[in-house]
Amino acid sequence: MLTSLHKYKPHYRDNLNLAIPVVISQLGHTLVQTSDTIIVGHFAGTVSLAAVSLATSIFVIMLIIGIGISYGITPLIAQHNGRNNFAECGRLLSNSLFINVITGIILFIITLFGSIFLLDHLDQTPEVVRQAKPFLVLLGISTIPMLVFNTFKQFTEGLGFTKQAMNISIWGNVFNICLGIILVKGFSMGVKGVGYSTLADRCIMAVVMSTYVFKSKNFKKYLTDFALRNIDWSRCVQLLRIGGPVALQYTFEISAFSAAAILIGTIGYHEQAAHQVAINLASMTYMMASGLSAAAAIKSGNYFGAGDHKNLRHSAISSYHIVLVFMCLTALIFTVFNHLLPWIYTSDKVVIAIAAQLLILAALFQLFDGTQVVGLGILRGMGDVNIPTVITFLAYWVVGLPVGYLLGLKLHFGVQGVWYGLVLGLAVSSILLFFRFQFISKKHRDKTVTIIAQD
Numbered sequence: 250m251l252t253s254l255h256k257y258k259p260h261y262r263d264n265l266n267l268a269i270p271v272v273i274s275q276l277g278h279t280l281v282q283t284s285d286t287i288i289v290g291h292f293a294g295t296v297s298l299a300a301v302s303l304a305t306s307i308f309v310i311m312l313i314i315g316i317g318i319s320y321g322i323t324p325l326i327a328q329h330n331g332r333n334n335f336a337e338c339g340r341l342l343s344n345s346l347f348i349n350v351i352t353g354i355i356l357f358i359i360t361l362f363g364s365i366f367l368l369d370h371l372d373q374t375p376e377v378v379r380q381a382k383p384f385l386v387l388l389g390i391s392t393i394p395m396l397v398f399n400t401f402k403q404f405t406e407g408l409g410f411t412k413q414a415m416n417i418s419i420w421g422n423v424f425n426i427c428l429g430i431i432l433v434k435g436f437s438m439g440v441k442g443v444g445y446s447t448l449a450d451r452c453i454m455a456v457v458m459s460t461y462v463f464k465s466k467n468f469k470k471y472l473t474d475f476a477l478r479n480i481d482w483s484r485c486v487q488l489l490r491i492g493g494p495v496a497l498q499y500t501f502e503i504s505a506f507s508a509a510a511i512l513i514g515t516i517g518y519h520e521q522a523a524h525q526v527a528i529n530l531a532s533m534t535y536m537m538a539s540g541l542s543a544a545a546a547i548k549s550g551n552y553f554g555a556g557d558h559k560n561l562r563h564s565a566i567s568s569y570h571i572v573l574v575f576m577c578l579t580a581l582i583f584t585v586f587n588h589l590l591p592w593i594y595t596s597d598k599v600v601i602a603i604a605a606q607l608l609i610l611a612a613l614f615q616l617f618d619g620t621q622v623v624g625l626g627i628l629r630g631m632g633d634v635n636i637p638t639v640i641t642f643l644a645y646w647v648v649g650l651p652v653g654y655l656l657g658l659k660l661h662f663g664v665q666g667v668w669y670g671l672v673l674g675l676a677v678s679s680i681l682l683f684f685r686f687q688f689i690s691k692k693h694r695d696k697t698v699t700i701i702a703q704d
Contacts, residue, residue, distance in 0.1 A: 260560075260567035264544055268571070270411035272540030274402065276533065277418025281450065282309075284426045285443040286529050290522075290595040292434045298595060299518040300380035300440050302525030303373055306510035307363055308388040311356040313499040315392055319349050319399040321492025323543065324630045326407025327550030339475035342404050344484040348492070349400045353393035360389030373514045377521075380440045387444030394448075394455035401458045407547060410467060417457050425450035494634035498625055498641045505645035505674060509653055509667050516657075520664045523603035526594045531611040531618070534579040538619040541572050542626030549630030558693045565627045565686065569620060576619035583612035603664060610668045617675035624682030633689050640681045649674020 282305055290298045322345040329337045364385040368378045402414040425446050432442030462468055506528060514521040545568040552561035583590070587608035591601040621644075628637050653670020656662045662669065 257563055257567040257570065260548075260564045261571065264541075264548060264564060264568055264571060267409065267411060267547060268541045268544035268568075270415040271406060271543045272537045274406075274411065274414040274418045275536045275540035275543065277415075277422055280418075280422045280533070281425055281447055283529055283533060284422060284429060285447060286525060287594055288426070288429045288433050288443055289440055290526075292430070293439050295522050295595065295597045295600060296374070296376050296518060297380055297440050298522045298525060298600075299374065299377045299514070300384065301443075302510055302521050303368070303371075303377055303514060304364075304381040304385040304388065304440075305525070306507040307367070308360060308385055310500060310504045310507055311360050311389065311392055312395070313503045314496045315349070315352055315356055315396045316399060317496025317499045318352050318489070318492040319345070319396055319403050320495045320543075320546075320629065321345065321348075321488040321490075322400070323403045323407040324491060324546055324550040324632065325487065326404060327547045327630065328554030330408055331551045331554035335470045336474045338404075338408070338471040339473055340479040341484060341488065342400070342472070343475050343477065343479045344481070345404065345488055346397070346400045347480045348485055348488055349396040350393065353396040356392045357389045360392070361386060364389070371511055371514065373511075373521075374518045377514075377518055384440040384444045387441065387448050391448040391451045394451040397455040398451065398458045401462045405462060405468070406543060407550075408468070408471065409547065411544075413461050413465075414458060417454050417461075421450045421454040424453065491629065491632065491634055494638040495625075495629055497638045498634070501638075501641040501645050502674075502678070505650045506671065508650055509671060512654060512657060512667055513664050516663060519597070519599045520603055522595065522597070522600045523591075523607060524664060526591050526600065526604040527607035527611055529594070530583070530590055530608065531614075534576065534615060535618055535622065538572050538576065538622050539626075541568060541575070541619075542622045544568070544626075545623055546626040546630035549627045551630075553631045553693075558690065561631070561693075562690045565690065568623050568627065569683075572619040572623045573616060576615040580612040580615040583608045583615070587612075606665060607668055610665065610672060614672040614675045617672070617679040621675060621679035621682050624679065624686055627686055628682065628689065631689060631693070633685070636685060637682060640685065641678055644678035644681065645674045648677050 286298065286301055289301050322341055325341055326338050329335075329341070364382045368382055368385070371378075398417075405411070405414060428449060429443045429446035432438045432446055436442065438445070463472070510521065510524055510528070513524045545565060548564045548568070549561050552558070552564060587605045588601070590608060591604040595601065625637055625641075628634065649670050651670070652673055653667040656666030656669050657664065658666075660666060
């Protein structure tokens with residue numbers, strides 16, 4: 250066993266060195282929602298907490314679509330950097346920034362119309378809807394600066410520079426928390442207060458991150474061809490061929506969880522608030538696993554670009570090992586502290602009791618959640634995005650959500666029944682993506698071996 254693991258040892262170190270800053274940076278996206286939830290839960294009450302749950306469950310779909318599209322640049326940058334094709338990296342950045350700004354504007358318009366027309370027709374508590382509307386609009390506006398930040402973040406991470414985005418995310422969240430408390434508690438702005446703090450935070454992060462890229466000497470050789478004249482259809486299509494399916498992959502998963510939140514909202518606002526608490530904690534671990542996934546995508550992109558399929562497999566499998574260990578730890582934390590963790594968000598004992606039960610289910614799906622997102626990252630680095638997209642759709646919308654609806658609402662298992670369906674969806678996705686990785690990586694490895702033998 251130890252001899253078998255020894256070949257992965259160098260990859261454990263390399264992957265962790267690359268992944269840890271990315272993990273912290275990725276966690277920044279979720280910590281914005283976490284801080285909003287905590288501030289509202291303690292200073293504005295249970296109805297306001299349910300409003301945050303409702304607005305976030307809709308907005309997170311817009312967020313994840315934008316993040317997924319912005320991911321299109323990372324494996325391409327990693328592959329071109331592996332081939333020492335530096336000028337192309339700058340051209341790709343020009344096109345990625347153009348795509349992401351347009352995407353941000355479109356997503357804001359969709360969010361705006363969603364807040365006006367959609368919220369009133371979801372059979373939710375009227376006061377919850379009233380508070381959710383302005384919060385959702387503010388979150389929608391923040392999509393644009395968030396995607397500007399993410400453009401430069403994904404560019405630098407594709408080149409292996411991960412710490413600056415991490416630092417900006419940390420300080421951005423500190424600012425968001427401080428301003429949120431001031432607006433919600435000090436100025437009694439309620440849910441709108443955390444909306445304004447989130448918008449301000451994302452604007453500042455976008456300015457700081459873009460300034461870093463343009464001023465740092467690390468990127469001079471990559472930016473020689475960064476210009477508006479290099480925005481062209483062929484590169485936009487190239488980016489969207491990766492970013493589009495990635496956005497769909499994440500959307501199929503996250504939208505299933507969002508649909509689950511809406512289903513739970515028809516049961517009652519206490520259940521909806523409890524779902525927000527439990528899913529927010531699970532989202533934190535998911536985004537950390539997503540950071541490992543992003544690092545796995547970069548590494549597999551480097552090795553794939555260099556044609557080193559042996560090290561690609563070793564690196565990928567080491568990423569699976571790392572995420573399994575990490576998610577076992579988080580599952581243990583959720584199990585042992587399931588009655589204590591909800592107190593971070595609220596003092597409502599009804600909400601805490603329901604959330605404690607959901608955290609046991611969250612512990613159950615940790616391993617599946619971690620391995621499926623790492624599998625997506627590895628395959629993305631290899632340029633394999635279409636079949637994984639189909640897998641995620643089948644797992645969440647053909648299996649997970651229908652089973653959750655059947656158990657939760659038709660068979661009256663309540664909020665736990667909805668979550669049973671989500672666990673099943675994650676399990677199906679995890680297993681199928683691992684089989685897909687094994688098939689693709691072995692095919693490329695065997696092809697390389699055949700070519701060498703012929704030479």
